[in-house]
Amino acid sequence: MDAVIIGAGMGGMTAALALEQIGVTTRVYERVTENKPVGAAISVWSNGVKCLNYLGLSEQTRLLGGIVDSMSYVDGHTGETMCRFSMQPLIDEVGQRPYPIARADLQHMLMDAYGMDRIHFGQTMVAVEDGPDLATAIFADGSTVSADMIIGADGAGSITREYVLGGPVSRRYAGYVNYNGLVAADDAIGPATEWTTYVADGQRVSVMPVAGDRFYFFFDVVEAQGLAYDRTAARAVLRHHFADWAPGVHALIDALNPAATNRVEILDLDPFDTWVKGRVAVLGDAAHNTTPDIGQGGCSAMEDAIALQWAVRDHPGDVHTALQSYQLARAERAGELVLRARKRCDVTHGKDPAVTARWYAELREEDGSNIIRGIVGNIMGGPVTPVE
């Protein structure tokens, strides 16, 4: 069997690695001409880490991951700690430490594991077609490639999804913008092994460690969609939005590199159950585009990759049944995570200010157990984290 994979993001690369693990020949096509991930880092929660372990990348992942021993919530205005708790109960319960990882590091790790020089960069797929014996991808330069199956891991704006669903779908603006980047770890911002989140006014500022004594940081700002962004103004924009916030937030704004600070408008997509048309399937953000509010989009893409492997393994020589079985294994779980993230997004970003105020009050009473229960609920339920 062979597979063509469109997109060399974390979904496409883990899918390629997973399929090759069971002897499927893969070819990966990526529109960008070089590996340049958008965004600074992600939190790979324990389910994502378990997927990477399954793919034989446990040691590399551990070396790239930041050590998060504790989490804290801090009042954005006063700097007062609302709650602080150990991550150990979570690690004990799910059997794996989560790892925040710089995106460039994660992407390199996956591409190197597959073979950087095997990836066909600079190839933009413009159409895909199913056929009785093979499926075919058509590229902008007019070239075509056919295989037993085509896996569209072509991200949130997927054209494979358009093909599978029979038309375009509209994504929904979630109401906030995420400014993110990497900065040297500094106690003035937060403790080196803590995931610190400042909250107030339906906005949040968060830092968490990644390898190399760095913090991944992000600022969630409730602002209109489509505003012009001049990177050089990042510091001024953030100073404006967080003028009366705590000293730790200002230490972060002072330390960040404006030229390397990304502005990402956050959108998501209503879950849908049709992921497959004949020999063509979607995977990752193409199949389930979520807000990042529970940090599960990329983890879910990795879960797709493992589920795809198992479906193909269990239906040798029968692509149609394998892909239907993949869809059945994944659509409900992935859709649930999208809806959970949406719910969390609304609470965090003050959709109903009374609900957000109640959450802030709860954080002051929190000993960690409710938050950990919620995170464990997100982590459990995928292929490598089955619920007993």
Ligand SMILES: Cc1cc2nc3c(=O)[nH]c(=O)nc-3n(C[C@H](O)[C@H](O)[C@H](O)COP(=O)(O)OP(=O)(O)OC[C@H]3O[C@@H](n4cnc5c(N)ncnc54)[C@H](O)[C@@H]3O)c2cc1C
């Ligand atoms: C601000 C932010 C924070 C996030 N934080 C987290 C987090 O903490 N934890 C987590 O698990 N997830 C997080 N996510 C989600 C995560 O980034 C995505 O779920 C993940 O990147 C999806 O991977 P993917 O491979 O499906 O898509 P992508 O990473 O988008 O990759 C798709 C690839 O396909 C290529 N491509 C697209 N169209 C074509 C085409 N026509 N032809 C050829 N190539 C094409 C693109 O160039 C791209 O390289 C976050 C997202 C955002 C926006």
